[in-house]
Amino acid sequence: MDPIVQPSLERRRRDDGVTLWTDPSLASLGVIVAFSERGGGVSAAPYDGLNLAGHVGDEASAVDTNRTLLLDALGISRLRKRLVTAEQVHGERVGVVGEGEAGSGAFAGGGEPPLPACDVLLTSQPDTPLLMLYADCVPVVMVASGSLCAVCVVHAGWRGALASLPGKAAVALSEHAKCAASDLVVYVGPHIAACCYEMDENILSHFCNTFDTIGAVDDRLDLTAAIRESLTRAGVNQTRIVEVNECTRDHTDRFFSYRASPLTGRHGALAVIAKART
DSSP states (O other), X not given: OOOOOOOOOEEEEOTTSOEEEEOGGGGGGTEEEEEEOSOSSOBOTTXXXXXXXXXXXXXXXXXXXXXXXXXXXXXXXXXGGGOBOBOOOSSOXXXXXXGGGTTTTOOTTSSSOOBTTOSEEEEOOTTOOEEEEXXXXXXXXXXXXXXXXXEEEEEEOHHHHHTTHHHHHHHHHHHHHTSOGGGOEEEEOOBOOGGGOBOOHHHHHHHHHHOTTOOOBTTBOOHHHHHHHHHHXXXXXGGGEEEOOOBTTTOTTTSOOTTTOSSOOOEEEEEEEOSOOO
C-alpha cells in the first residue's frame, strides 16, 4: 500500500451551507474522512441544519435528505444505499463491517437497522461509508494502510474515553490491517472542550488515576488529553494525530451540543475507502 502522508484537516463550505472538515491528502489511497458541522441541511428547529441522526425526534425524511447531502458533498452519492450507521450505546464493542453489513442503518425512514450496540465501526470493505453521530462526544477517525487499507470510526464520550476505547480501536484496526499502530493516522473531530466540560468529582478522580495527562483543575475534564494519551499508549505516533480544535458547546451556531440543549441534532464523522467518485 502507498504510505500515508502526514495528516491534516481543512474546512470546506459549499454554497448550500454544508460544511465539512476533511483531509485531501488521502486521495492517493482512495480514502475519504470527514467531520460535518450543522450548517446546511433541511431539518427544522431544534434540529436545524444538517442533523444526521434518526433517533432524536427529527423527521426521518429530513434526516435521510441530510445524509444524502453529506455524501453528495463528498462526491460519493453513488454509495448512499451502502452507508452504515450504528446503535451507539457508550460501550466498547467494535463492529467489523463486511459486505453483509453494507447498508445497515443507511436510512432513518426504513430499511435495515443500524448495527446493534457498537461504538466503533471498522472496515476494509471498499465503497462502504461508515458514519457515527455526535453532539459533544469525541469523534475519532483512523486510517491504516498495511496489507489491507482499512478505516474505523470511534464514538467516545467520557465513558469511552475512560475505558481507553480509542486506543483499543487503534489496536483492533492495526491488527485488522496487519500494520503497526505507529503507521496509523488519526483524526480527532470537534467535541466539547475542557473550558465547558464540568465533571462530577468522582468521575474526574477516575480520569486522574487512569491518565498521566489528566489533572483536576476546577472540576473540568479535558477529553482531548485522555483521547491522545489513550492513542499513544496503544502505539500511535503522536505526530500522526491531528485535531479539530473547536468546542461544540462554545459554538452552537456551527455544532450540535447536548450540554447546551438536550433536544438537538447530531453531526457526524465519516470514513470510506472509495476508489472512484461521482
